[in-house]
Amino acid sequence: MDTRRKPTAGSPVQLAALVVGAVFVLVGILGFVPGITTHYGDLGFAGHQSGAMLLGVFQVSVLHNVVHLLFGVAGLVLSRSWAGARGYLIGGGIIYLLLWLYGLLVDQESAANFVPVNMADNWLHLVLGIGMVAMGYLLSKSRVTTRH
DSSP states (O other): OOOOEEEOTTOHHHHHHHHHHHHHHHHHHHTTSBTTEETGGGOOSSSTTOOOEETTTEEOOHHHHHHHHHHHHHHHHHTTSHHHHHHHHHHHHHHHHHHHHHHHHSOTTSTTOOSOOOHHHHHHHHHHHHHHHHHHHHTTSSOOEEEO
16 A cells, blocks of 8 residues: 555645636736727737737737736646646746846836836736745645545
């Protein structure tokens, strides 16, 4: 009989990664929906010239939307394992904190703002980064296990 402990399929950290991934997929899709994305006709591939605004607030581009979709799919896939889910939340949170710093430092009217980001994006990235890192650590502190 194998007495090693294995994480359950529905651990809190896995559920969190699944939900975060699903939200990113939804946001990526919504970035391509006229009406939900205002100034949709101004949606550019990349760069600060893209005038499209998700929910009328967050500057988006085709590249930005595709990144959200890919990041979301990564969360859905990585949520299948405890280690993957934890890594997604912590690693993804760190990426978003770095993106927040990038957004604060980059000249938003320059070619360096290729994502693109605006101040609303910056503060959302800070909240996402802190939230994802916190979920990754806090929800994996008490690893839920079963015997198989």
